[in-house]
Structures are given as C-alpha cells and as structure tokens.
Amino acid sequence: MEKHILGFPRIGAHRELKKALEAYWRGVSSTSELLSVSQDLKERHWRIQHEAGLSYVSTGDFSFYDHVLDTTAMLGAIPERFDVGGSSTPSDLSTYFRMARGDASRNIPPMEMTKWFNTNYHYIVPEITASQQFTLSSTTLIDDTRRAIACGYVPKPVLVGPITYLALAKGVDGYDCWQSLDAVIGVYKEIVTQLDPLCRWIQIDEPVLCADMSPVAREAFSQAYDVLNASVNSAGLLLTTYFDALDDNLDIAFASGCAGVHVDLTRGGANLDAYIEKLPSSMALSIGLIDGRNVWKTDYEKVLTKVNGSLDALPAERVLVGSSCSLLHSPVDLASETKLDEELKSWLAFAVQKCQEVSDVENLLSERSGTGRTEGVAILDRNTSAINSRRLSRRVHNPLVQERVSAIDEKMFCRQQPYEVRKDTQAWLDLPQYPTTTIGSFPQTSEIRAKRSAFKKGILTEENYEGFIKKEIQRVVKEQEALGLDILVHGEPERNDMVEYFGQQMDGFCFTSSGWVQSYGSRCVKPPIIYGDISRPNPMTVKWITYAASLTHKHMKGMLTGPVTILCWSFVRDDMERADVCRQLALAIRDEVKDLEDAKVKILQIDEAAFSEGMPIKQKDREKYLAWAVDCFRLSTSCVDDSTQIHSHMCYSEFNDIIGSIAAMDADVISIEASRSKMELLDAFKSFDYPNEIGPGIYDIHSPRVPTKEEMVQLLEDATAYIPKERLWVNPDCGLKTRDWPECIASLRNMVAAAHEMRKCG
Numbered sequence: 001m002e003k004h005i006l007g008f009p010r011i012g013a014h015r016e017l018k019k020a021l022e023a024y025w026r027g028v029s030s031t032s033e034l035l036s037v038s039q040d041l042k043e044r045h046w047r048i049q050h051e052a053g054l055s056y057v058s059t060g061d062f063s064f065y066d067h068v069l070d071t072t073a074m075l076g077a078i079p080e081r082f083d084v085g086g087s088s089t090p091s092d093l094s095t096y097f098r099m100a101r102g103d104a105s106r107n108i109p110p111m112e113m114t115k116w117f118n119t120n121y122h123y124i125v126p127e128i129t130a131s132q133q134f135t136l137s138s139t140t141l142i143d144d145t146r147r148a149i150a151c152g153y154v155p156k157p158v159l160v161g162p163i164t165y166l167a168l169a170k171g172v173d174g175y176d177c178w179q180s181l182d183a184v185i186g187v188y189k190e191i192v193t194q195l196d197p198l199c200r201w202i203q204i205d206e207p208v209l210c211a212d213m214s215p216v217a218r219e220a221f222s223q224a225y226d227v228l229n230a231s232v233n234s235a236g237l238l239l240t241t242y243f244d245a246l247d248d249n250l251d252i253a254f255a256s257g258c259a260g261v262h263v264d265l266t267r268g269g270a271n272l273d274a275y276i277e278k279l280p281s282s283m284a285l286s287i288g289l290i291d292g293r294n295v296w297k298t299d300y301e302k303v304l305t306k307v308n309g310s311l312d313a314l315p316a317e318r319v320l321v322g323s324s325c326s327l328l329h330s331p332v333d334l335a336s337e338t339k340l341d342e343e344l345k346s347w348l349a350f351a352v353q354k355c356q357e358v359s360d361v362e363n364l365l366s367e368r369s370g371t372g373r374t375e376g377v378a379i380l381d382r383n384t385s386a387i388n389s390r391r392l393s394r395r396v397h398n399p400l401v402q403e404r405v406s407a408i409d410e411k412m413f414c415r416q417q418p419y420e421v422r423k424d425t426q427a428w429l430d431l432p433q434y435p436t437t438t439i440g441s442f443p444q445t446s447e448i449r450a451k452r453s454a455f456k457k458g459i460l461t462e463e464n465y466e467g468f469i470k471k472e473i474q475r476v477v478k479e480q481e482a483l484g485l486d487i488l489v490h491g492e493p494e495r496n497d498m499v500e501y502f503g504q505q506m507d508g509f510c511f512t513s514s515g516w517v518q519s520y521g522s523r524c525v526k527p528p529i530i531y532g533d534i535s536r537p538n539p540m541t542v543k544w545i546t547y548a549a550s551l552t553h554k555h556m557k558g559m560l561t562g563p564v565t566i567l568c569w570s571f572v573r574d575d576m577e578r579a580d581v582c583r584q585l586a587l588a589i590r591d592e593v594k595d596l597e598d599a600k601v602k603i604l605q606i607d608e609a610a611f612s613e614g615m616p617i618k619q620k621d622r623e624k625y626l627a628w629a630v631d632c633f634r635l636s637t638s639c640v641d642d643s644t645q646i647h648s649h650m651c652y653s654e655f656n657d658i659i660g661s662i663a664a665m666d667a668d669v670i671s672i673e674a675s676r677s678k679m680e681l682l683d684a685f686k687s688f689d690y691p692n693e694i695g696p697g698i699y700d701i702h703s704p705r706v707p708t709k710e711e712m713v714q715l716l717e718d719a720t721a722y723i724p725k726e727r728l729w730v731n732p733d734c735g736l737k738t739r740d741w742p743e744c745i746a747s748l749r750n751m752v753a754a755a756h757e758m759r760k761c762g
C-alpha cells in the first residue's frame with residue numbers, strides 16, 4: 001500500500017516562518033532572506049516525510065500566508081484595488097501580502113478572512129467580479145514539484161480544488177461566482193497538464209464534499225472533473241475529502257472519474273465498508289486513519305480493528321494509507337517539548353510523529369495481509385503500552401469529577417425564575433437607562449507583558465508581580481470612575497489569554513512550550529491540552545475581582561471564560577465525548593461563579609467568544625451541538641441567586657442561525673459585536689423576539705479609530721428600531737486589550753457621552 005499525508009504544517013517547529021514574515025513586513029529583512037527561509041522549511045518538511053518512509057512528499061502545502069490565497073494568486077484573480085499601477089502580478093510578494101494584509105499607506109483594506117470549515121485556521125476569501133479574468137499566474141507549484149524531484153523525492157502536488165474554491169469565494173456586487181466556473185477550470189486544466197508528467201498523484205482537495213453542498217456546486221462537480229481528468233495521462237487525480245463523512249455527496253465523489261478518492265475515517269462516523277462497497281473498480285481509495293487535527297498518539301490496535309478485514313476486498317495497489325486531513329492543524333514536533341514530563345509526552349503525537357504513525361499503520365496493515373515486513377510486533381507493543389498508560393492513568397481519571405458529572409440534575413440548568421421576574425429582583429442594582437459597561441479587558445501594555453514575562457522567568461517575585469497587578473487594577477478602576485461608566489471591570493491585567501489563564505489553574509490541563517498551530521498568516525495559537533478529568537481545586541479569579549471591588553462604590557463585574565469557549569480553544573481528549581468534557585468544564589466554572597457570588601460579586605460575565613466555533617460543518621449535526629453547548633453555559637451560570645445578574649459576551653455578528661440557542665442560554669445581558677454591521681444584525685433578535693437584555697457593541701475595537709459621540713448616538717438610535725430601549729446596554733464590541741490607553745479613554749468618553757445623550761432624549 002502507498003502512504004502519505006495530506007500536507008505538513010508550514011510554520012516551522014520554531015515558528016521560523018512567522019519570524020521571517022514579520023521581519024520582512026517590518027522591512028528588516030530582504031525578499032531573498034524570506035525566500036531562503038521558505039526553501040529551508042519546504043526541504044526540511046520533505047525530508048521528514050521521506051525519512052518516515054512515506055511514499056510521497058507533499059508539494060504546494062507550503063504558503064507564505066494562506067493556501068486559498070495562493071490559489072487566488074495561481075488563478076491570477078487579483079481584485080482591482082490591489083493592482084497598484086496596473087502592473088502587479090499575483091506572484092509578486094508585495095501584491096500577495098497587500099491582498100492578505102491591506103495597504104494602510106494607500107488606505108486599501110485587505111481581503112476578508114474567515115474560518116476554514118470548522119477549524120481555527122482562517123483563509124483569505126476570494127473576491128470575484130463579473131469582469132475578473134483568470135490566467136495561470138504562478139509557477140510556484142510546478143517549481144516546488146521540480147525542486148522536490150531534484151532533491152531526490154517523489155512529489156505529490158496539492159491543490160485546493162476548483163469547486164471548493166468557488167464555493168468559498170464571494171461574488172462582488174451580487175456576482176454569482178459559478179459563472180466563472182469555465183474560466184477557473186481552464187486554469188486548473190493548464191496546471192494539471194503541466195504537473196502530469198512530474199508525478200504519480202495530483203492531490204485535489206475538495207473538503208466541500210464533506211459539507212452541505214448547494215445544488216449548483218454539486219452540478220459543477222462533474223463539469224469540472226470531466227475536464228481535469230481528461231487532462232492527465234500518466235498522473236492520476238486524487239480527490240481528497242476531509243473533516244467529515246461524505247454522506248450525501250458520496251455519489252458525486254465516486255462518480256468524479258478521478259483515479260483515487262481520499263476519505264476521512266476519523267470524523268463523522270464514516271464507514272469504511274460502505275465506502276469500499278460503492279467504490280468504482282477504476283478508483284484507488286486513500287484512507288485517512290491518522291487524525292490530522294489532534295495531538296494524541298494513534299491507538300494502532302483500534303485502527304486495525306476499525307479497518308479489520310475490510311481492506312481484503314481491495315488489492316493493495318488500490319489502497320493509500322494517510323492522515324485524515326492536512327497536518328496543518330496539529331503542532332509540528334513533539335521533540336521540541338522539553339518541559340512536558342515523559343509520561344504525558346508518551347501519549348502525544350504532533351505532525352512529525354504523525355508521519356511516522358502513517359507509516360507504522362501501513363506496515364501493520366500490510367503485515368496482517370501477509371505482504372509486509374515483520375517488525376510489526378515491536379511497533380504494536382510500544383504503541384499499546386503508551387495507549388494503556390494513558391487509558392489507565394490516575395492523572396486522567398478522577399472519580400470525584402465523574403461522580404459529580406453523573407449527579408448533574410435538571411434543576412442545575414435553571415435559574416430560579418424566568419428573566420421577566422429576575423429583572424425585578426435585580427432592580428436593586430439601580431441602573432440608569434442605557435447602562436454603560438465594557439467587555440472586560442483594558443490595554444495589555446508592553447509593561448504588563450514585560451512584568452509577566454519577568455515573573456515567569458523568576459526575575460520578579462510573586463509579591464512584586466502581584467503588587468504590580470494591583471496597581472494596574474487601581475488604574476483601571478480609577479479611569480473607569482473618571483469616565484463615569486456604570487458597571488466597572490478589573491481590566492484582566494493578570495491574564496495572558498482568556499483560556500490559558502483558566503486552564504493553568506484547573507486539573508486535567510497541560511501546556512506545551514512550542515505546540516503552535518497557524519491561525520492565520522503569521523499568527524499562531526498554542527492551545528492548551530485537556531488530557532484528563534477537569535476540576536478547579538482553588539478559586540481562580542476571586543482574589544483579583546474582590547480587590548477591584550474594594551476600590552470603588554460602583555458595581556464591579558466579575559469576568560470568566562465560559563466552558564464552550566475553553567473547549568473550543570483547546571486540544572480536547574479523544575477518549576471521551578466533547579459534550580462530556582464540556583460538562584466537566586461547566587462544573588468547574590460553576591464553582592468559580594458560586595465563589596464569586598459568595599464574595600458579593602453580584603454581576604458576572606461568562607464569555608462565550610467561541611460559542612459558534614464549535615458548530616459542526618453539517619446542518620444535521622448542529623442541533624445536537626447547540627443543545628449541549630447551551631446546557632453547559634446554563635450549568636455554569638444557573639447556580640446564582642436571581643438577584644445576581646449574569647452577562648455573557650460573544651464576539652461575532654452572525655446570529656441568524658443560532659438566535660434560538662442564544663435566547664436559550666438565558667443570560668440576563670449579552671454583549672455582541674455589532675458596530676460594523678450598522679445594527680442590522682439585531683434584526684435576528686427582533687424577529688425572534690429575543691426576550692433579555694442586549695449590548696450591541698457601538699465602538700469597533702478592531703480599529704485604532706476613535707468613534708465620535710454622534711456616530712455612536714446614531715448606532716444606538718438604530719438599535720432602538722430593533723430592541724426596546726429598556727433592554728439596551730451601551731458597550732464596545734469586544735475587550736480593549738489590543739488597544740492603547742489614549743484611544744480607549746477618548747473612545748469610552750464619547751461612548752458614555754452617547755449614552756447620556758440617549759437618556760436625555762428619553
């Protein structure tokens with residue numbers, strides 16, 4: 001059998017690409033330096049795949065920013081505003097980065113960016129106009145493929161498929177992108193023709209086959225693939241699908257006429273037998289057995305059981321063993337983790353290790369069928385002992401947590417009275433109309449970051465660090481009092497990150513030092529790893545929030561991150577349902593909520609910034625997710641007395657599909673991102689008759705611009721068209737941690753003035 005991965009992370013084990021990009025953008029390194037870093041990374045990653053014994057090395061998986069943007073560059077589809085002087089070519093780096101990042105000096109906004117299916121990776125959304133021409137405009141993929149051959153490797157080029165590309169594109173001024181199908185196919189035909197003599201397989205990614213496809217997209221499929229398949233002779237197209245099962249789109253994939261199809265066997269309950277049964281005899285099957293989106297060592301025995309005798313029905317030449325998807329979504333190399341203890345490390349596998357796993361699994365499978373080598377016993381033994389060590393570890397299983405979860409009862413999900421009654425119980429807060437507040441964080445200055453880093457390095461004592469944080473809190477409280485805000489916050493200076501801060505104080509979490517995963521461009525995240533049952537041994541925030549409260553007579557709002565957001569922004573254990581892990585998190589947050597309330601913090605905000613990120617790709621799975629996600633939020637907040645006011649915050653502005661769930665969360669107040677949508681997003685709340693209070697953000701914190709009082713008054717007036725003024729709050733779009741102080745003060749002063757103006761008018 002052949003073996004391969006669908007792509008390797010491009011960022012580098014030590015984030016070399018990030019550093020090279022940022023130096024280049026700052027103007028302190030040259031184009032040739034950047035190119036040389038990229039060349040090193042590509043070759044290093046090929047070597048890793050080759051040394052793991054994979055049949056192919058991937059080319060075209062590297063990107064300076066994003067592989068969808070690379071496809072746009074390949075197609076020559078530069079939106080006009082980036083074509084400075086009319087002579088820009090998409091393959092010139094400055095044009096490429098202008099598309100990704102905009103050009104502040106010329107006031108050119110970047111292309112839009114959004115999440116790649118249900119991952120935390122963000123791609124640059126293609127923009128297509130009616131007049132857009134498409135011409136093959138980049139030779140990078142061909143060059144890289146040739147280069148891999150010159151290095152002595154067998155390349156397998158990777159492309160984003162035309163149907164996925166067009167399905168993700170947005171038409172400008174109502175243009176229907178599918179009208180450009182023929183033109184786009186024309187360019188793909190050219191690239192495929194050029195790749196044909198260079199390789200055995202051309203991998204064409206069509207993850208859209210694992211999503212709910214529109215009828216046009218389904219129809220376009222055979223049109224595109226008839227042309228592409230007719231363009232290859234010696235090479236075969238490997239149609240790759242991932243992130244879910246094929247379900248309704250199986251027929252399209254299997255009738256595509258491609259020489260091979262890749263299926264993800266780690267997600268969506270896909271069934272190998274059903275695939276094999278339907279597979280045309282002309283097609284090879286690539287089976288994605290190694291999860292490309294987690295950090296866990298693969299349980300070989302389990303994989304062998306899953307595959308069992310199924311493969312007997314196919315000759316080995318028609319089978320490829322692979323990763324489920326590109327390894328882009330997992331950290332690079334476990335070997336960089338020098339601080340994790342050996343036991344934990346023995347449970348994990350990052351991209352480098354996953355390449356080896358693909359190879360191992362193929363060995364084991366061919367050995368079973370009598371064609372492989374005989375080192376399998378040793379490989380399997382080593383794997384089984386690591387898997388067992390995790391399965392049986394006392395660090396993973398905490399009976400007290402499990403008992404608590406099984407004792408959860410219905411009452412724990414409900415506040416005592418419905419909102420309409422609670423509203424009166426909360427009248428003691430004595431809030432004015434249009435109450436003003438913020439989302440929680442205040443500027444994380446370079447001084448704060450320097451102090452935290454000194455404290456972590458042991459240069460600053462705990463006492464000194466805490467003294468410093470207290471001073472920051474004093475400043476935040478004083479500034480808010482001076483601004484005349486109604487509900488104050490402590491500013492979150494003690495938090496590095498809204499998930500890591502909590503994870504570090506809970507049992508069941510561990511942290512890597514280099515487990516970076518690309519989020520977009522040069523931006524990476526280092527998600528915590530949830531490996532065991534979760535509990536909260538001690539209060540996490542009470543000390544800081546009560547300190548802040550002691551400094552003022554005004555109401556102090558306590559800030560927590562919600563269970564769904566912590567889940568979505570972590571690597572989650574794979575030996576338990578996500579919903580169950582989330583329940584454990586909810587109980588831990590519930591403990592904190594209770595402790596805060598006992599400490600007289602009577603306004604609490606539980607942020608669910610990532611609530612919609614956990615949403616499954618397919619409509620049919622969403623209801624179930626939303627049900628447990630809402631339950632978990634309720635579980636974490638419903639322990640308070642009705643006189644305590646629960647807030648939540650969500651930083652996005654697309655509520656049409658989930659408004660019922662937002663209402664079901666039953667927060668007394670939610671704040672949302674809204675300023676850029678001119679309040680039109682509130683339409684969803686109006687049509688649903690959303691019953692509780694809302695603070696639609698009226699100050700866009702993503703921009704350094706200071707909004708005027710007048711424009712914020714206008715936004716509030718707009719908002720009253722959708723939400724009765726008795727239920728409107730006044731706040732920014734999100735936290736202020738990325739802004740600087742002078743901007744914040746100026747903007748918040750105008751915001752408070754806008755609220756006063758509204759009150760005057762009644």
Ligand code: GLN
Nearest residue numbers: 439440441607609651735
């Ligand atoms: N309370 C957090 C803050 O203000 C919320 C951050 C977020 O929504 N992403 O920073």
Ligand code: ZN
Nearest residue numbers: 650651734735
């Ligand atoms: Zn936010």
